[in-house]
Amino acid sequence: MAQRAIREYDGKQLFAKHWNEYFDGFHYPFKSVLVTSADELRQKAKEHGFEWLNQEPLVVKPDMLFGKRGKNDLVLFKVNKPGDVTLEDAAKWIEEKQAHDVTLLSGQHGHLTHFIVEPFTPHTQDQEYYIAATTVGEDDVLYMSAEGGMEVEEGWDEKVNEVRIPINMNEADIEKAIRANVPEDIPAENREAFVSFAIQFFKFFRDMHFAYLEINPLVLIGTDAHILDLVARLDDTAGFMMKDKWGDIEFPTAFGMEDQSPEEKAIAEADSKSGASLKLTILNPQGRIWTMVAGGGASVVYADTIADMAGVKDLANYGEYSGGPTTGETEFYAETIFDLMTRYPDPRGKILIIGGAIANFTDVAKTFTGIINALEKWAPKLKENNTKIYVRRGGPNYEKGLQDMKEAAERLGLEIHVYGPETHVTDIVRMALEDEKK
Amino acid sequence: MSRLFTRDTQAIFWNNNKSAIQRMLDYDYVINRETPSVAAIVAPTSSAKFEKFFWGPDEIMIDVFRSTKEAVEAHPNADVLLNFASFRTAYDVTMEAIAIPNQFRVIMVTAEGIPERLARTMNQAARDAGVTVIGPATVGAIAPGAFKIANIGGTIENIIKSKLHRAGSAGLVTRSGGLFNELCNIIALNADGIAEGVAIGGDRFVGSVFIDNMLRMESNPDVKYMILLGEVGGTEEYKVIEAVKSGKITKPVIAWCIGTIAKHFSSGVQFGHAGASANADRETAEAKNRAMAEAGIHVPESFNDLPRVINEVYTKLYNEGVILEIEEPEIRTIPKVRRPKNFICTISDDRGEEATYAGYPISSVATPDTGKTIGDVVSLLWFKKVYPRWAVDFIETVIKTVADHGPAVSGAHNAKVTARAGKSVVESLVTGLLTIGPRFGGAIDGAAKYFKYAHDNDMTPAEFLAYMKKEGIPIPGIGHRIKSLRNPDLRVEGLKKFAAEHFPETPLLDYALTVEQLTTSKKDNLILNVDGTIGILMVDMWRSLGYHEEEIDEFIESGTLNAFFILGRTIGFIGHVLDEKRLAMPMYRHPWDDILYDVHKAEEL
Helix, strand or coil: CCEEEECHHHHHHHHHHHHHHHCCCCECCCCCEEECCHHHHHHHHCCCCCCHHHHCCEEEEECCCCCCCCCCCCCECECCCECCCCHHHHHHHHHHHHHCCEECCCCCEECCCCEEEEECCCCCHHHEEEEEEEEECCEEEEEEECCCCHHHHCCHHHHEEEEEECCCCCHHHHHHHHHHHCCCCCCHHHHHHHHHHHHHHHHHHHHCCEEEEEEEEEEEECCEEEECCEEEEEEHHHHHHHHHHHCCCCCCCCCCCCCCCHHHHHHHHHHHHCCCEEEEEECCCCCCEEEEEECHHHHHHHHHHHHHHCCHHHECEEEEEECCCCHHHHHHHHHHHHHHHCCCCCCCCEEEEEEECECCCCCHHHHHHHHHHHHHHHHHHHHHCCEEEEEECECCCHHHHHHHHHHHHHHHCCEEEEECCCCCCCHHHHHHHHHHHC | CCCCCCCCCCEEEECCCHHHHHHHHHHHHHCCCCCCCEEEEECCCCCCCEEEEEECCEEEEEEEECCHHHHHHHCCCCCEEEECCCCCCHHHHHHHHHHCCCCCCEEEECCCCCCHHHHHHHHHHHHHCCCEEECCCCCEEEECCCEECCCCCCCHHHHHHCCCCCCCCEEEEECCCHHHHHHHHHHHHHCCCEEEEEECCCCCCCCCCHHHHHHHHHHCCCCCEEEEEEECCCCHHHHHHHHHHHCCCCCCEEEEEECHHHHHCCCCCCCCCCCCCCCCHHHCHHHHHHHHHHCCCECCCCHHHHHHHHHHHHHHHHHCCCCCCCCCCCCCCCCCCCCCCCCCCCCEECCCCCCEECCEECHHHHCHHHCCCHHHHHHHHHHCCCCCHHHHHHHHHHHHHCCCCCCCCHHHHHHHHHHHCCCCHHHHHHHHHCCCECCCECHHHHHHHHHHHHHHCCCCHHHHHHHHHHHCCCCCCECCCCCCCCCCCHHHHHHHHHHHHHCCCCHHHHHHHHHHHHHHHHCCCCCECHHHHHHHHHHHHHHHCCCCHHHHHHHHHCCHHHHHHHHHHHHHHHHHHHHHHHHCCCCCCCCHHHCCCCCCCCCCC
């Protein structure tokens, strides 16, 4: 995955860290804290440098990558009237929101764990702007609007000006293009300031390797720039060269997805330590058809085929192993799947697809040794669950791998159907489902 | 460029990825290529000059360089770069290669996870320079029967099973590398194989996209129909649809987009590659499959149904006579067991009818009627080249000049003492030769090394003297026991005269003479001596023969100059040994009175 979302708080911190270098002529009064509980907020207010938490009216929002927080009623900016939220109001609100799981309008469901707390910024509607940048096709695109706030999405075409900036455009032309496309409804007296901010915003977006960066609204009061709401995604492949500039940045998982199972976490951890690739997502823990597929492309066609032929409900997991994993890594991966797939018995029995295309360089016999080791341990459980196994694979040393698998089937008394490259890659899915009907 | 690769295509392989290179060479051998598809390897941290690889049952050497620039200087015909650098350096390597004018036609980038902004910059720069980039994040491409990149196609057994050893009729483009192999297998089972195939790469920003490759295949007469395997995410397939609709692509196209599963999951699950994520309805696999079918592209019911459609299209084209029966070519087989050779020889060969010196039969250089002399033999066996007459004559002049310098010098003295001890010619000779080194004969090496260094660095004579003083080394090649400007060394005069008449130019000697002017102004006998003159003129000779400065430095470092002294002086030493044999002088014992004894008595016993 290349583009990954970061927290609003971390995004603002990046602005603050590099402000003087990029935003000439503007001041950014960065006041922001990220807390995981009400008590942490109360504690923070006692620290030096955070006196403002006691002195100023506050705004509190969850900071967990999801948008439309206003519409989800998850922004606290008033008790009775806007700008009257005290520290204790904020703390109590956090406690209240953490008491239960929440379900968003989008259907995402989960527990709120991170909140961003900031001073309330009084301003007028005409001081609000919208600015964002991302990459569309091969070009960067800068979006600008004289209207900030969440209504901007309604009436996008009328309100937002777009500037396409090709990757090889020089600095002077970039400045010219932005200047020429600044929304006409920005009053003349604010125009120059906005042009200057927009140009610097784009350079910041570009140099920091953002994939997406949106301030909505941006509030310009004199030379003060207030970033009231921020959405940001970084291109994490640039991480190796941005270590100092990004600092220790976190890439949280999407809201509602953070409850990864221990098995998924274990595979993700093994993946991060290995030169090979190990991926696992559980789609339906009670699903009947489990896959253990080698290769990113092949794993997709198996998932496609199972969803087509058996229906998506039966598909228990998505994942892949590739890039020449060791016997040990493959064994661990296989054991994890065997463990998961023998937890919920199904009257129709279970199907395990050990699939894969014809490998370029992965040694099939070596990876199959890992799978066979795991089968040895889990054979009784797999039999208990009435599991039928279908194998299809090609590549270096595949004859030995397939032969070993056949021998293991006999030795362990497992029902394993073994096929090589002469059989179409996903045809074992059809065979498995047809065998079942017999 | 209607064909991506031909049987003559040669590549520079960036990174010494031995197993991938060996697979390329095995492929070359099997398909009867005449030249290896890898011309050179670039390995920036390697000190090796070449790497050995198997070529069928034999072995060959592939040149290794530290930079792409050096590699292309030596192999200007290599117009493909296989960039196997890591995601950290792949961008720099590509940009450097694009900047070399009119060199690379195709650059393949294998690294996955190059920062997107860098990938875009790189792809744009390539487009501006007219270079086709394959990748990043790819296993590459293949033109069956002509050229194969690295690991694509897998093992040689699989390549033959998948009919990738000779051109078929399909043009194949995929994103995924793993499924590329699978598709080749499917096409071999259901049709007659592929004529050209490219895995464009799994990253979000890749250099050449489906349409770029398919437009080339449209103009490639070997391609009779095309197969496209797309993925969920992105809009690249729509460009192909446009080209089919507008008639830019007229050959039949079969296509399928994988990732239909993604519609069942709103977000959070990444199916497949980094590039595979649908941001809009248009980018889903269903929408693309539907749009392709509507445009008249052959779209199967599912991936499982793809073989049937391929067979259908192929059979129709075959029946129409568009596709002809392919005559299966002869292939060579790779032996199961191969043993790497322990020794390498690049100067002579005794296996044929007649032994050769650098490819020249001995009889063609030995007898007087050949016009060849000992200088020619030295140039063949030492430098693997036929040197021009003036250089050959110079080498002989040097050998003759250094052949002997009387019985008193250390080597001759040693040889004589050993001969008098009753030892054989060879034993006596080597005791003499063993004295040759930094103090005896070494000034030739030293003069070449230091004068060249000073000249390369544009030092004035005064700066050079100051530099040598700082180093604490007397200038090698300067100074004589008795000879001076007024009483010149005639050997030196002879060498200078020869050089003046026959060398194209002598910049280093000219420089050395300005140094001599300065040194002799300090002391009369600080002249350029015979060792210095030889060393310096050798450098001038090599420069005139077109050697690179690094090659000349290497000659100096490896002791080649010293070798001329060894060769010449061997003649003299053998003379002294034979002289002793003839004279039958008794065992030599040095007289006591010629030795200063200063040994303290033991304190106690």
